[in-house]
Amino acid sequence: MSKIRRGNYVFLTWSVEHLPRHVHVYKDREFVVKWNLDDWVAMEGEAPRRVIRLLTELVGEGIL
Secondary structure, eight states, X not given: OEEEEETTEEEXXXXXXXXXXXXXXXXXXXXXXXXXXXXXXXXXXXXXHHHHHHHHHHHHTTOO
């Protein structure tokens, strides 16, 4: 499991997770969104613009 903290959000990924590649996002221990990294869409929940910006940064940095 990979746990990344950025901008008051926690991004969780698992290396042996099912496809498509995705990340679980939490804020204050509350689920925010399950984001599909391959198709760049929400799988569950809704992503605020700030989360999408942070996801873009993390992917750009090669972290996700």
